[in-house]
Amino acid sequence: MHSNAVTGVTSKIADFDLDNDQINLEPPGFAAYNSEPPPAPKLKSAGIVSLDITEQFVNAAKQLELGELVKDPHFTLFESVGALEIMDPKMDSGYLQAGETMEDDYDFSQLLLPEEIIGIIDQLLSHEMAWHMGHPLAQTIFTSLYIDRILDPCPISLEQTYFDKSESCEDEPLMHQVLRAYCLGLLKTCGYVNQRVKSEHYYEEEDFVTHTFHRSLLENIDHELIIELLEETIERSQGCIGLRLGFRASFLEIVEAADSRTSLEQVKTMWTDFQLLLPGLKSTTKLGKPAPTSFSAKIQRKLASTVPPRPIVQVSQEAAFDQLERLCRDGAVAVEVLKYYDSHSLMTFVSLFQARKPQPSVYIRTLLQHYIFGDMIMLGNMSIRQVLDDDLSTTVLPASQLLDRANDEVEFPNDPRFKMAERMELFRSRAAGSFLDILRTICQNRCRIRRTLCHTIADWDILQLDAEELDMQLREFTKETPVRDREISDEPIYSFSLSSWAYFYKLRQMEWIVQMGFELEVYQPDELATMYYYLQYLAKTRSRHLERIKGFNFRGFNAIRNKKTAGDASHDEYTKALTFVNFSTMEAAATYGLADSLSCLFTVLDRLSLIKPPPRPYSSDQMRYELRLKPFLLIGLPELIPFTDLTNAVSQPSESTLSLLKYAAEAAMAAKRGFEVLSKLSAQEAFCQGSHDSWIKNVKDCLKACIFTGISIATVKKAVEGMDKNGSKELKIRVEIPKTGKGYHDWWVVPKIIPVS
Known part of the structure; x- marks a missing residue:
C-alpha cells in the first residue's frame, strides 16, 4: 500500500508543467523519453544575467600550445568530481540506453551447437x-x-x-x-x-x-x-x-x-x-x-x-596463442633454475632469463621467485647461508677459515674461532637481504629492475662501510699478514675481503643501471657519448678492483701450495675463485673497450653536428648531468666525476676528430677480441651453467655490435677524410639511431651511418 501511494503521488507531480502551472497531458517521466538533449534552462531571476561564452572559450583555447595546461588553483577535487556528467555513457556506470535493461536477459537453458x-x-x-x-x-x-x-x-x-x-x-x-x-x-x-x-x-x-x-x-x-x-x-x-x-x-x-x-x-x-x-x-x-x-x-x-x-x-586468437606458447616455453625453462651449480651461475641464469624478448609473463616470473626464495629456502633444499658462503668463497674468500663450519661448534667465548663465527654471522645477517634483493629485483619488469637498483646501491654502499669495520675486527683473529708494496702505498695493505665483495657487487649494479638506461631509451641521442663514457669508467673501476682481488687470491693460493697439509678441496676452491676473477676481468675489459669506442664515436658525431639535440628550453647540461647521475650522488666509492671534468673527458677538445676515430677503432677491435675469447668459454669457465646457450647468444650479440661499431667508425672516418681532401664543408653521410630491439644488442646502441649523395 505504501509503495502504491508513493507511485501515485510521483505520477501526479510529474504531470504538472512548472512553467505554466497547468496540467500537462504528455506522458510523464521516462515514458516520454527523447534522445534529443534538453533545452538550456530558463533562468528567470533579476540577479542573474546569462551569457553564451562558447565562441570566446573556443577562441581562447586555440591560443594554447599543444600540451599547455591552464589550471585554476581554486578548482578543487570536489569541483572536478562534480564536473563529471551524469548519464554520460563514458562516465556513468548506471546509465541505460532507451529500452536497455540493467542486466542481460540471457536464456541459459537454450541448447548450444x-x-x-x-x-x-x-x-x-x-x-x-x-x-x-x-x-x-x-x-x-x-x-x-x-x-x-x-x-x-x-x-x-x-x-x-x-x-x-x-x-x-x-x-x-x-x-x-x-x-x-x-x-x-x-x-x-x-x-x-x-x-x-x-x-x-x-x-x-x-x-x-x-x-x-x-x-x-x-x-x-x-x-x-x-x-x-x-x-x-x-x-x-x-x-x-x-x-x-x-x-x-x-x-x-x-x-x-x-x-x-x-x-x-x-x-x-x-x-x-x-x-x-x-x-x-x-x-x-x-x-x-x-x-x-x-x-x-x-x-x-x-x-x-x-x-x-x-x-x-x-x-x-593469434596473439592469445603466441602468449600461451611463450608461457609454455618460459615455464619449461624457469624450472631449470632448481639445478644449482654455483651462485654466479644462478645469478647469470636469472638475469638472462629475465632479459628474454618478450619478457616472461608475470606468472612465470613469480613462479621463478617461488623456486628461488619460497619459504625462505633457496631452490627448495638450500639455506641462504649456503648460497652466500658459496658466493664469498668463489669471489674473495676461497678456502678461508672465516667460512669454516667448524667454527660454529666452538663454544669458548675467548677462542678466536668463536669470535670469527660470531662476526661472520653478523655479516651474513646484514648481507643476506641485500644479496637476495638483487635476485628478487631482477625478477621484476625491466623498468622496475632499473628503478629498484637505483635504490639498492645505496644499501650496498652502507654495507661496504659496515663490512670494512668487520674486516678490521676479523683481522685480529685471522692474524692476516699484510702486503707491503712501496710503489702502491707506504702503509701495509690488507685484503678487506668482505668489503671488497660488497664493492664488487655495488659496481656491478651501477653498471647495470647505466646499461639498462640504453635498453629503456632513457638517454637522448646527444647524451649517449657521456653515458657510454661513464659506463667505461665504471667497468674500468671494476676491472682494477678485480685485479686487486686476484692479487690476494693468488697470494693465498701460493701459500697453501707450499703447505703439505692443504687438501684437494682447498686447491679446488682457489682454482674456482681465480677462474671467476679472470673471467670477470675479461668481461669487464670487453665492456669498457666497447663503451669507450662508442663514447668516442658519438663525440665525433656531435662535433660534426650529425646528431641534433632536441630543444630544451627548461634544462641545461648541468641539470641533465645531475638527473642522469642522481642514483650515484650519495655513493662514496667510486667517486662521482665532477661535471666539468666529465664534460672535458667526453668532448676531448685537445684531440682531433681523426685521432678520436683512430682510438675508437682500436678500442672496438680490442673489445671484439675480448668477446671472441668469451664466446669460446665453456659453461663452467663462464659461470653460466644451466644457461650456457643463452649466455653464448648474448656474447655473440655483443660481438656483432663490436663489428658494426667498427664499420660505422670506418664509414665516418672515410667521410671526414674525403671532406678534408675535397675542401668541402658538407659531410655526405647521415646518422640513424636504432630503437630498442632494432640493433644487435639493447645495451649497445650502435649508430647506423648512411652515405648520401
Whole structure:
C-alpha cells in the first residue's frame, strides 16, 4: 500500500508543467523519453544575467600550445568530481540506453551447437591470456555470462554450478556439461595462478591485476573433483571438443604441480607435453562459431559499480596463442633454475632469463621467485647461508677459515674461532637481504629492475662501510699478514675481503643501471657519448678492483701450495675463485673497450653536428648531468666525476676528430677480441651453467655490435677524410639511431651511418 501511494503521488507531480502551472497531458517521466538533449534552462531571476561564452572559450583555447595546461588553483577535487556528467555513457556506470535493461536477459537453458561451444571456449582462452597480459578479470574472463552464472552465488560444490538452475543434475545436456567442465577448469586454473602471483613480489596494476572483485575462484571446490569432471566429460566427447577439454585438464594439472620444487623433471616434461597440444588446438579454431551474446560488459555493474564502464578487452586468437606458447616455453625453462651449480651461475641464469624478448609473463616470473626464495629456502633444499658462503668463497674468500663450519661448534667465548663465527654471522645477517634483493629485483619488469637498483646501491654502499669495520675486527683473529708494496702505498695493505665483495657487487649494479638506461631509451641521442663514457669508467673501476682481488687470491693460493697439509678441496676452491676473477676481468675489459669506442664515436658525431639535440628550453647540461647521475650522488666509492671534468673527458677538445676515430677503432677491435675469447668459454669457465646457450647468444650479440661499431667508425672516418681532401664543408653521410630491439644488442646502441649523395 505504501509503495502504491508513493507511485501515485510521483505520477501526479510529474504531470504538472512548472512553467505554466497547468496540467500537462504528455506522458510523464521516462515514458516520454527523447534522445534529443534538453533545452538550456530558463533562468528567470533579476540577479542573474546569462551569457553564451562558447565562441570566446573556443577562441581562447586555440591560443594554447599543444600540451599547455591552464589550471585554476581554486578548482578543487570536489569541483572536478562534480564536473563529471551524469548519464554520460563514458562516465556513468548506471546509465541505460532507451529500452536497455540493467542486466542481460540471457536464456541459459537454450541448447548450444558444438560450433558455438568451440567458439565460446576459444573466446574464453583469449580472455584468459588477456588476463595474463595484465588486464583485469572484470574486462576479460568475468565478462562471460556462463562464468558469471557459475560464480553468482558463490558455489561450494559441483552441484551448485549448473547453468540451468531449473533442471535436475541428471538432465544436463552434453554441450552444457562440456562448457561447464571447461569453465570450472578455467576458474580453478586462474585460482592457482592468482594465488601464486599474490604470494610473490609484483606490482599491482602495473604488472598484473589480482583483484577478484570479492568473487571466489573455486577455492572451496576440491581440485580432484574438477579433474574427475573433466575426465568424465572427455570420455563422452570427441574431436575438437575433446581436445579442448584435454587441454584444460592438462593446464590445470600443470599450474597445480608447478609450485613443487622437488619434481623438476616432471614439471618440465608437463610443460613440454602441454606445448604439443597447442598446434592441434590452434588449427581447429576456424571450426568455432562466435557467440558474442554470451559475453557482456554489463556484468561490471555487479563487480565494481563505482567506476566508469570499461569495454571488454579483445585479444586476437593469434596473439592469445603466441602468449600461451611463450608461457609454455618460459615455464619449461624457469624450472631449470632448481639445478644449482654455483651462485654466479644462478645469478647469470636469472638475469638472462629475465632479459628474454618478450619478457616472461608475470606468472612465470613469480613462479621463478617461488623456486628461488619460497619459504625462505633457496631452490627448495638450500639455506641462504649456503648460497652466500658459496658466493664469498668463489669471489674473495676461497678456502678461508672465516667460512669454516667448524667454527660454529666452538663454544669458548675467548677462542678466536668463536669470535670469527660470531662476526661472520653478523655479516651474513646484514648481507643476506641485500644479496637476495638483487635476485628478487631482477625478477621484476625491466623498468622496475632499473628503478629498484637505483635504490639498492645505496644499501650496498652502507654495507661496504659496515663490512670494512668487520674486516678490521676479523683481522685480529685471522692474524692476516699484510702486503707491503712501496710503489702502491707506504702503509701495509690488507685484503678487506668482505668489503671488497660488497664493492664488487655495488659496481656491478651501477653498471647495470647505466646499461639498462640504453635498453629503456632513457638517454637522448646527444647524451649517449657521456653515458657510454661513464659506463667505461665504471667497468674500468671494476676491472682494477678485480685485479686487486686476484692479487690476494693468488697470494693465498701460493701459500697453501707450499703447505703439505692443504687438501684437494682447498686447491679446488682457489682454482674456482681465480677462474671467476679472470673471467670477470675479461668481461669487464670487453665492456669498457666497447663503451669507450662508442663514447668516442658519438663525440665525433656531435662535433660534426650529425646528431641534433632536441630543444630544451627548461634544462641545461648541468641539470641533465645531475638527473642522469642522481642514483650515484650519495655513493662514496667510486667517486662521482665532477661535471666539468666529465664534460672535458667526453668532448676531448685537445684531440682531433681523426685521432678520436683512430682510438675508437682500436678500442672496438680490442673489445671484439675480448668477446671472441668469451664466446669460446665453456659453461663452467663462464659461470653460466644451466644457461650456457643463452649466455653464448648474448656474447655473440655483443660481438656483432663490436663489428658494426667498427664499420660505422670506418664509414665516418672515410667521410671526414674525403671532406678534408675535397675542401668541402658538407659531410655526405647521415646518422640513424636504432630503437630498442632494432640493433644487435639493447645495451649497445650502435649508430647506423648512411652515405648520401
